[in-house]
Amino acid sequence: MKNDNLLKLAEDLVAFGRKKGATQIEVSIGQGSEFSLDVREGEVERLVEAGSKGLSLRLFVEGKMARASSSDLSKETLEKLVENAIERAKLSSADLLAGLPEKEVISVDIEKLKMWDPAILELLPENKIAVAKEIEKICLADKRVKKSYGSSYGTYTGETFLANSNGFSGSYKRTSCSSGVYLQSGEEPNLFDEGWNDSSRILSELESPEEIAKKAIHRVTRLIGGKKVDTQNVPVVFEAPMTASLLAFLFNCINGNSIYLKQSFLAGKIGEKIGSDLVTVTDDGLIPGAAGTKPFDGEGVPTRKTVVIENGVLKNYLMDTYASKKLSMKSTGNSSGTNNFYLSPGKSTPEEIIKSVDKGLFLTGTIGFGLVPTTGDISRGAYGLWIEKGELTYPVAEITFSGNLGQLLKGIEMVGNDVKFKDSITGPTIKVAEMTVGGK
Amino acid sequence: MLDMNRRDFLRKSGSGLAAGIASAMWFDLIAQGKIPPPTASFFEERFGVSPEDMKKILQIALSKGGEFSELFFEYRVLNSVRMEEDIIKDSSENISLGVGIRVLKGAQTGYGYTDDLSFEKMKQTALTAAAIASGMSKLSVANLTQKSSNLQVYDLKSPLNEMKLSPKVDLVKEAYDAIKSYDARIVKAQASLMDEIQYVTIANSEGLLISDIRPQVMMVASATAEDKGVRNTGYKTAGGRYGLGFYQNIMTPKEVGKRAAQDAITLLSAVDPPAGEQPVVLSSYQSGVMIHEAVGHPLEADGNRKKTSIMWDKLGKQVANPIVTIYDDPTISDYRGSFNIDDEGTIPQKTMLIDKGKLVGYMQDRLSAKLMGMDMNGHGRRQTYRNNPIPRMANTVLAPGDANSEDIIKSVTKGFYAETYQGGQVSDTGKFTFSVNMGYLIEDGRLTRPIKNATLIGTNVQILNEVEMIANDTQFFLGSCGKDGQSAAVTAGTPTLKIRQMTVGGRQ
Numbered sequence A: 001m002k003n004d005n006l007l008k009l010a011e012d013l014v015a016f017g018r019k020k021g022a023t024q025i026e027v028s029i030g031q032g033s034e035f036s037l038d039v040r041e042g043e044v045e046r047l048v049e050a051g052s053k054g055l056s057l058r059l060f061v062e063g064k065m066a067r068a069s070s071s072d073l074s075k076e077t078l079e080k081l082v083e084n085a086i087e088r089a090k091l092s093s094a095d096l097l098a099g100l101p102e103k104e105v106i107s108v109d110i111e112k113l114k115m116w117d118p119a120i121l122e123l124l125p126e127n128k129i130a131v132a133k134e135i136e137k138i139c140l141a142d143k144r145v146k147k148s149y150g151s152s153y154g155t156y157t158g159e160t161f162l163a164n165s166n167g168f169s170g171s172y173k174r175t176s177c178s179s180g181v182y183l184q185s186g187e188e189p190n191l192f193d194e195g196w197n198d199s200s201r202i203l204s205e206l207e208s209p210e211e212i213a214k215k216a217i218h219r220v221t222r223l224i225g226g227k228k229v230d231t232q233n234v235p236v237v238f239e240a241p242m243t244a245s246l247l248a249f250l251f252n253c254i255n256g257n258s259i260y261l262k263q264s265f266l267a268g269k270i271g272e273k274i275g276s277d278l279v280t281v282t283d284d285g286l287i288p289g290a291a292g293t294k295p296f297d298g299e300g301v302p303t304r305k306t307v308v309i310e311n312g313v314l315k316n317y318l319m320d321t322y323a324s325k326k327l328s329m330k331s332t333g334n335s336s337g338t339n340n341f342y343l344s345p346g347k348s349t350p351e352e353i354i355k356s357v358d359k360g361l362f363l364t365g366t367i368g369f370g371l372v373p374t375t376g377d378i379s380r381g382a383y384g385l386w387i388e389k390g391e392l393t394y395p396v397a398e399i400t401f402s403g404n405l406g407q408l409l410k411g412i413e414m415v416g417n418d419v420k421f422k423d424s425i426t427g428p429t430i431k432v433a434e435m436t437v438g439g440k
Numbered sequence B: 001m002l003d004m005n006r007r008d009f010l011r012k013s014g015s016g017l018a019a020g021i022a023s024a025m026w027f028d029l030i031a032q033g034k035i036p037p038p039t040a041s042f043f044e045e046r047f048g049v050s051p052e053d054m055k056k057i058l059q060i061a062l063s064k065g066g067e068f069s070e071l072f073f074e075y076r077v078l079n080s081v082r083m084e085e086d087i088i089k090d091s092s093e094n095i096s097l098g099v100g101i102r103v104l105k106g107a108q109t110g111y112g113y114t115d116d117l118s119f120e121k122m123k124q125t126a127l128t129a130a131a132i133a134s135g136m137s138k139l140s141v142a143n144l145t146q147k148s149s150n151l152q153v154y155d156l157k158s159p160l161n162e163m164k165l166s167p168k169v170d171l172v173k174e175a176y177d178a179i180k181s182y183d184a185r186i187v188k189a190q191a192s193l194m195d196e197i198q199y200v201t202i203a204n205s206e207g208l209l210i211s212d213i214r215p216q217v218m219m220v221a222s223a224t225a226e227d228k229g230v231r232n233t234g235y236k237t238a239g240g241r242y243g244l245g246f247y248q249n250i251m252t253p254k255e256v257g258k259r260a261a262q263d264a265i266t267l268l269s270a271v272d273p274p275a276g277e278q279p280v281v282l283s284s285y286q287s288g289v290m291i292h293e294a295v296g297h298p299l300e301a302d303g304n305r306k307k308t309s310i311m312w313d314k315l316g317k318q319v320a321n322p323i324v325t326i327y328d329d330p331t332i333s334d335y336r337g338s339f340n341i342d343d344e345g346t347i348p349q350k351t352m353l354i355d356k357g358k359l360v361g362y363m364q365d366r367l368s369a370k371l372m373g374m375d376m377n378g379h380g381r382r383q384t385y386r387n388n389p390i391p392r393m394a395n396t397v398l399a400p401g402d403a404n405s406e407d408i409i410k411s412v413t414k415g416f417y418a419e420t421y422q423g424g425q426v427s428d429t430g431k432f433t434f435s436v437n438m439g440y441l442i443e444d445g446r447l448t449r450p451i452k453n454a455t456l457i458g459t460n461v462q463i464l465n466e467v468e469m470i471a472n473d474t475q476f477f478l479g480s481c482g483k484d485g486q487s488a489a490v491t492a493g494t495p496t497l498k499i500r501q502m503t504v505g506g507r508q
Helices: A003-020 A075-091 A118-122 A125-140 A209-221 A240-254 A256-260 A321-326 A350-355 A405-410 B024-031 B041-047 B051-061 B119-130 B165-180 B245-250 B253-268 B288-299 B301-305 B366-372 B405-410 B460-466
Strands: A024-040 A043-061 A064-070 A145-164 A169-187 A190-200 A232-238 A281-284 A305-310 A341-343 A359-367 A377-388 A391-404 A412-415 A430-438 B007-011 B068-084 B087-105 B108-114 B186-204 B208-227 B230-240 B276-282 B326-328 B351-355 B395-398 B414-426 B431-443 B446-459 B467-470 B475-483 B486-494 B497-505
Touching: A003 A024, A003 A043, A003 A075, A003 A145, A003 A169, A024 A125, A043 A075, A043 B119, A064 A075, A075 B087, A075 B165, A118 A145, A118 A169, A125 A145, A125 A169, A125 A209, A145 A190, A145 A209, A169 A209, A190 A209, A232 A240, A240 A256, A240 A341, A240 A359, A240 A405, A256 A321, A359 A391, A359 B431, A377 A405, A377 B431, A377 B446, A377 B497, A391 A405, A391 B431, A391 B446, A391 B497, A405 A412, A430 B497, B041 B068, B041 B186, B051 B068, B051 B087, B051 B119, B051 B186, B068 B119, B068 B165, B087 B119, B087 B165, B108 B119, B165 B186, B165 B208, B165 B253, B186 B253, B208 B253, B230 B245, B230 B253, B230 B431, B230 B475, B253 B431, B253 B446, B288 B301, B288 B326, B288 B351, B288 B395, B288 B414, B288 B431, B288 B460, B288 B475, B288 B486, B301 B366, B414 B446, B446 B460, B460 B467, B460 B497
Parallel strands: A043 B108, A064 B087, A232 A359, B276 B414, B395 B486
Antiparallel strands: A024 A043, A024 A145, A043 A064, A145 A169, A169 A190, A232 A430, A281 A305, A281 A341, A359 A377, A377 A391, A391 A430, A412 A430, B007 B414, B007 B475, B068 B087, B068 B186, B087 B108, B186 B208, B208 B230, B276 B497, B326 B351, B326 B395, B414 B431, B431 B446, B446 B497, B467 B497, B475 B486
């Protein structure tokens, strides 16, 4: 089906829903092409290529909501889905705050968001295979690397269409490419696994095979010989990707749905000082070329820049239309989750941060869950390097780190200058005053 | 993506699932036992794909020299209904339809999928998958022969997907009300019910043609309690390959809600766990998570074929204390992880993994079994038609021992008792964690203060040898297991057991 036709299909289904008795209806369609390949021990192990599409819809009958979705886009199936949804909506309960957003004009120039790179479409499969093989070859040439789980290369192109009965109709296209490798090092029974993966919307901004291989080798070999340490309370330095994983947990705690359901320790804390002066956290859907950039969210609300925490003070939550009405606030264009959610860089280099620690943990990886938004409690398996007198010394493994996000935000003492917008959630290296490291 | 090689086991949560227009009449007939087991005719009658077309597509998939080709047709309808803030907020119906086409050559896999079941589109997809090989077609596809499984491991008596919304709303309300009425300190409740029906037909170039119809139901309750500024959330999930009967005869929605509320209230007085190495007792309630992570994942065949799993060279060797026997059984009636055929059309078998401490088997799919020269045992699974099958667990079980749970607790002077979990994670190197939502301190052989949010960490080779006592009170944890970006419905069962020493992550 041609792309123009998919927007028309969405609009037609909106009209059909209105005719059948929906007070309001929203239809979104996604269409995409996926290419991915894995290389292991020099051979292509798996190659996947496919195109697919899917439709999802939400409708209201006098404040009563129902949803549906389908990968079967035949007219018969879709019309039946709408009719079923209307029947179900009638059996739901009326919620005065439920409904579509008011129509807002998308004023941003979509071209300028740099979400689309035609070079990704032109890339031949043999080029992608060559890159993946090259990365793995470099890694396996290093004698400290014992095994490869495989290297990969993937590309994705997709288009999103959205229409609703408040008159919204829009679409945007995006591309992405990614490449990485995962490795094993060490001697049995003390084996370690780590890797590196880079992704980008723009082909020329993807790290080179050499860079990816070098990072993966560094990440897996620095763990060799990792051992437990004694249980103690020490400062913890989060390597930049670990700060990002902390921010992913923070999002769960400032997401409007968790707030109105009181499933977050930050509910009711707007205007309060919840972090150190060094903490400024922002969501911005409009950063050109960044991973989470999009002109509008899943409800057709324009994305924007929202400061969530400013110099330690909680300023805003991230919300969809419904959560914003529940909280009597303004939607932030986050119905699809985070856009680009980041901790603003500070002045210190990562080296200066490590140098400032007399004894502590440089956290490079976690394993397990142990994150509770209701309380902010954190308890996870961890590995990394031990810091003594400002220097990275020996690797540590099979330990745990525990704390509470509320206390942790207040205990951020240093913030690095190393933020990169390769992932939609990102942050720099940070130093936290104290957490419990569990070991022997 | 940094965690791309990790295997996750998450407590099933109630987020965003959806609903159904499956052929009701057909289902009623099966329920009454009037028609034989599922056949490929579903995809022919509904979507016009005949066995003759399937054979042609399989041949096209072999056209570039592939050694094996396979079609996986899937039609799935997922319904959900959710109650929150005293009202039914949402219901949904989600349809997933498509075919995945796989070509194997040696250790190489070519894969393509499409949601369009027209002959032209399937042909194009077959050619894409065929491109993993480069050469001339040498094989011809065998005539497709309809086979059926000798198993019937689903409760098809009163399928929820055939029910209207109203009775499902009643079930959800019952759970919701049980949460809200449990204690005045409960401030928020959520209850949701999901039901799914999945029709699959698998055809391959060796002439196999086999189908299955799989029901799945799940209720999720969550309760948030608040007292003196302290807030905590408790959860409970319940379901399996059942219909309405489950919530009438096995566990009522009231019980599901009550259990979530109970945990939320208990957690109000919970403290942080003591950090460091200590004896750990795993309660039978949900501790199957440990078996799933520490034993299950490392014994899936792919990691052993690729020699990345810590277990690859240990077949036939003693890897655990002789009191430890562990198996995976996809054939347990009505369990969440059970199936009549796996997603490659293989009829599954109960598979011994560790027998009295000795490693005796791996969970196999077609590719690994062939390359390792071993027999398939029905563990090739995939999330949807968009995914190639890989070796997965179904219902993983630690066999009962001869201790009893009270004696196990009594044997510990100072230690940790783990009861409910958020989930666990393991890497191929055998390092694993599991995240405990709620547990208790053990002091002088008795459970004392409740403990919240603890992480237990260890390596599987070490833990298996430190299992000291096993009781006979087996219970099962229901979960969704993540591996290579694919989710699978599983259970894991264990009796109460004692681990001599383990690192507990807590606070000082």
